[in-house]
Amino acid sequence: MNEPLSAKRRLALAAAGAALLVVLATVLAPLSPQLRAYSRGLVFAVLAGLSIMAVAFLVALPLGALAASGPRVIDWVLRFACDMVGSLPTVFVAAVFWAGTSSSTSFVCGLGVLRGLEQAWLLRCEIVRLEAEDPDAVPRGLGRTPLVAFLRRRMSAALGPLFVSASFSVAWLTALDAAVTQAGLRPPNAFATWGVLLGAPDPSPFAALLAAGSVAWLTVALHALFRPPGVA
Amino acid sequence: MRAAIRRLFGIALTLIAVSVGMFWASASYARRAGNEHVSPFAAFPVFFNPHPSGVRDLALNAVQAIAHGGLPAVAARLSLARLGGAALPYVLPALDSLDPRSRERVALALTPVAVRMEVASSEELADGAQALLFWTRFWQDRAIDFRVASVRHLTTRLAERSIALRREDLIHVDTFALPTLIDALGRVETPDDVARVRRLNSVLAHITELPVACPPDASVADAQRLVEVWRDFWDLHGSEYTALDGPRRLAATFVETQYGKWLAAVLRGGLGRTQSGQRALDLVEQGLTTTSFLLFVGLGVGFPLGVVWTRFERRSHRLPTRVVSAIAGTALAAIPCATFVRMCAGPSAGLVSAILIVTITTAAWVSRHLARSTMSQSVSPIAAAFSVSAPLGATYPPFVLSAIVLVELIFQLPGLGRTAALSLAAGDVNAWMAASLSLASASLLLRHAADLIRPLTAQGDLASLP
Numbered sequence: 006m007n008e009p010l011s012a013k014r015r016l017a018l019a020a021a022g023a024a025l026l027v028v029l030a031t032v033l034a035p036l037s038p039q040l041r042a043y044s045r046g047l048v049f050a051v052l053a054g055l056s057i058m059a060v061a062f063l064v065a066l067p068l069g070a071l072a073a074s075g076p077r078v079i080d081w082v083l084r085f086a087c088d089m090v091g092s093l094p095t096v097f098v099a100a101v102f103w104a105g106t107s108s109s110t111s112f113v114c115g116l117g118v119l120r121g122l123e124q125a126w127l128l129r130c131e132i133v134r135l136e137a138e139d140p141d142a143v144p145r146g147l148g149r150t151p152l153v154a155f156l157r158r159r160m161s162a163a164l165g166p167l168f169v170s171a172s173f174s175v176a177w178l179t180a181l182d183a184a185v186t187q188a189g190l191r192p193p194n195a196f197a198t199w200g201v202l203l204g205a206p207d208p209s210p211f212a213a214l215l216a217a218g219s220v221a222w223l224t225v226a227l228h229a230l231f232r233p234p235g236v237a
Numbered sequence: 238m239r240a241a242i243r244r245l246f247g248i249a250l251t252l253i254a255v256s257v258g259m260f261w262a263s264a265s266y267a268r269r270a271g272n273e274h275v276s277p278f279a280a281f282p283v284f285f286n287p288h289p290s291g292v293r294d295l296a297l298n299a300v301q302a303i304a305h306g307g308l309p310a311v312a313a314r315l316s317l318a319r320l321g322g323a324a325l326p327y328v329l330p331a332l333d334s335l336d337p338r339s340r341e342r343v344a345l346a347l348t349p350v351a352v353r354m355e356v357a358s359s360e361e362l363a364d365g366a367q368a369l370l371f372w373t374r375f376w377q378d379r380a381i382d383f384r385v386a387s388v389r390h391l392t393t394r395l396a397e398r399s400i401a402l403r404r405e406d407l408i409h410v411d412t413f414a415l416p417t418l419i420d421a422l423g424r425v426e427t428p429d430d431v432a433r434v435r436r437l438n439s440v441l442a443h444i445t446e447l448p449v450a451c452p453p454d455a456s457v458a459d460a461q462r463l464v465e466v467w468r469d470f471w472d473l474h475g476s477e478y479t480a481l482d483g484p485r486r487l488a489a490t491f492v493e494t495q496y497g498k499w500l501a502a503v504l505r506g507g508l509g510r511t512q513s514g515q516r517a518l519d520l521v522e523q524g525l526t527t528t529s530f531l532l533f534v535g536l537g538v539g540f541p542l543g544v545v546w547t548r549f550e551r552r553s554h555r556l557p558t559r560v561v562s563a564i565a566g567t568a569l570a571a572i573p574c575a576t577f578v579r580m581c582a583g584p585s586a587g588l589v590s591a592i593l594i595v596t597i598t599t600a601a602w603v604s605r606h607l608a609r610s611t612m613s614q615s616v617s618p619i620a621a622a623f624s625v626s627a628p629l630g631a632t633y634p635p636f637v638l639s640a641i642v643l644v645e646l647i648f649q650l651p652g653l654g655r656t657a658a659l660s661l662a663a664g665d666v667n668a669w670m671a672a673s674l675s676l677a678s679a680s681l682l683l684r685h686a687a688d689l690i691r692p693l694t695a696q697g698d699l700a701s702l703p
Contacts, residue, residue: 092677092681093259093676096658101266105268181639
C-alpha cells in the first residue's frame with residue numbers, strides 16, 4: 006500500500022487529472038466571463054506546457070548526452086549556445102518569438118527549444134559529475150560503451166535536475182506570459198492566456214487567484230510526476 | 238593567468254555575440270505587424286549591406302532618372318537638390334555623356350543647388366540652355382574649390398574666427414563641406430567652443446536647410462546638445478554625402494547597417510542616446526542600483542535559504558512535513574505568486590515585496606534542485622550546493638533575471654529589467670541595448686562565478702562539509 010506508484014501509473018494519473026481540469030473548466034466556462042477567460046487560459050497552459058516539455062526533452066536528451074560523453078565540440082557548442090541564451094532574461098526572448106511567429110504552435114516550439122537547451126546543460130553537468138564520481142567510468146565514452154548500458158546506468162541517474170526543470174514548465178510559461186503582458190510586449194492578436202489574467206494592469210482578483218492557484222497546483226503535480234528512479 | 242585571459246576573452250566574445258542577438262531581437266520586434274515605433278535607421282539592413290550607396294552612386298542614379306524623365310525624375314530632382322555640392326564632382330563631368338535634352342534637364346534640376354550656394358538666382362537659370370551654360374562655366378572656374386584639403390582649410394579658419402567671406406566660401410561648396418564641418422564641431426567645454434559651434438551651425442543649417450538654430454545666448458549645454466543633433470544627422474545621412482571607394486566601400490557593408498550605426502553611437506561615448514535625448518549610460522546607472530540590489534539580496538539570502546530548506550526537509554522524519562515542504566517549495570518557485578503579493582501589498586511596500594519575492598523564489602527553486610540532485614542523497618546539502626553550482630549557475634541567471642523583470646514591472650521599480658522591457662516595446666534601440674547588455678553582463682558574471690566555485694570545492698572533500 007505504501008509502495009510508490011509506478012511511472013506509468015503516475016503518468017496516467019497526471020494525464021487524467023489534467024484532462025479532468027480541462028473538462029471541468031470547459032463545463033464551468035459559460036457561467037461567467039472570468040471563468041471563460043480562465044478556462045481558455047487553462048487549455049493553453051496545459052497544451053502549451055506539455056508541448057514545451059516534449060520539445061525540450063527531444064532537444065535536451067540527445068544534446069545533453071552527446072555534450073557530456075560525446076565529441077568535445079558538441080560540449081563547446083552547447084556551452085556557447087547556453088551562454089548566449091542564458092545571458093538574457095527569457096522574457097525578452099519570448100516577447101520577440103511571440104511577435105515574430107505567426108502561430109501559437111511555432112511560438113511554443115521556440116520556447117521548447119529554448120527550454121531544451123537549458124535542460125541539456127543540466128543533464129550534461131549531471132552526467133559529467135556522475136562520471137567523475139565513478140572510478141570505472143570512461144570519460145567521453147559514448148560510442149565505446151554500449152548504448153543500452155549508458156542509458157540504464159548514466160542517463161537514468163542523471164535525469165533528476167532535468168525533471169525538476171521540466172516540472173516548472175507551466176509556471177515558467179505563465180510567468181513569461183504575465184511579464185510580456187505587463188511590459189506591453191504581447192501581440193494584440195495573441196491567444197487569450199493566463200498571462201492576461203495575471204499581468205494585466207487591473208487583474209480580476211478571482212480569476213487571477215484561480216489562475217495562479219492552478220499554476221501552483223500543476224507545478225506541484227508535475228514535480229510529483231517527474232520523479233527519477235532512486236530519489237525519495 | 239592564461240586561464241583568466243581565456244575566460245575574459247570568452248566573456249568578451251559572448252557579449253559581442255549576445256549584442257548581435259539582442260540587436261536582431263530588437264530589429265525583429267520592430268518589424269512586427271502594426272508597429273507604430275519606427276527607428277530612424279529602419280531603412281538600413283540590420284547586419285550586412287551588400288550594396289552601400291555613397292554620393293557617387295546616388296548622384297549618378299539621379300542623373301540617369303532625370304535624363305530618362307517620367308515620374309521617377311520627380312523624386313530624382315529632389316534627391317539631387319538634397320545631395321547638393323557633394324554631388325557636383327560626379328554630376329557635372331557626367332553631363333558630357335548625355336544627349337543635349339537630357340543635359341538641359343539635369344542642369345535645370347541643379348537650379349535649387351545654385352540658389353542655395355548663392356552663385357545664381359532662379360531667374361538666371363530659368364532656361365535649360367542658360368542653366369547648362371552656367372554649370373559648364375561654373376565647373377571650369379570652381380572645380381579646384383571642390384577639394385577636401387581646401388575645404389578643410391576653409392572650415393578650420395571659420396572655426397577659429399568669424400569672417401563673412403569664409404562663411405560664403407563654404408556656402409559656395411555647399412554639402413561638399415559637410416564632412417569637415419561635422420568634424421570641426423569637436424568637443425564643447427568652454428564659451429569659445431560655443432562660439433565656434435554657433436559659427437559652424439550657421440553654415441550647416443544653411444546648406445542642409447534644416448531648422449537648427451543656435452541662439453546668441455546659448456550655454457555650453459545648449460551647444461553640446463546642438464553638436465549631438467548634428468552628429469545624429471551625420472550618423473543617419475553621412476554616407477549620402479561621402480564617396481564610398483575602395484576600403485571605405487568594403488567597410489560600408491558593415492558600417493551602413495542598423496547594427497553598425499548603433500555601434501558607432503556606442504563608440505562615440507555614453508552608449509548612445511535614448512529617444513528622450515538622455516545618455517543611455519545614465520539610464521543604466523539609474524537602473525543598476527535597483528536591479529543589482531534585487532539580484533544580490535535574492536542570491537545572497539535566497540541561495541543559503543534554499544540550502545537550509547533542503548537540509549530541514551532531509552532531516553525531517555515525518556512524512557507530512559516533507560510533503561508539505563516539497564509542495565510549498567514547488568509552489569513558491571512558481572513566479573506568478575508575485576501577483577498575490579501585489580494584491581496584498583500597498584504601493585510603499587514595492588521594493589520590500591520585490592526583494593521578498595525574489596528571495597523566496599530563489600530559495601524555493603534552489604531547494605527543489607538540491608532535493609532532486611542525486612548528489613544530495615549522499616552528502617550534505619551545502620556540499621551538494623557547491624557541487625551543483627555549475628549547472629545551477631547556468632540556469633539560475635535567466636530564471637532570476639526574468640523574475641526580476643516581472644517584479645520590477647509589477648511594482649514599477651526603476652530597474653534595468655523594466656527599462657529594457659519598456660524600451661523594447663517603445664522601439665528605443667539605444668536604451669534597449671544598454672539595459673539588456675547590462676543584464677547580460679550580470680548574467681555572464683554569475684555564470685562564470687559559479688564555474689569558479691566548482692574547481693575550488695572539487696579540490697576538497699565534499700563529504701566533510703556540514
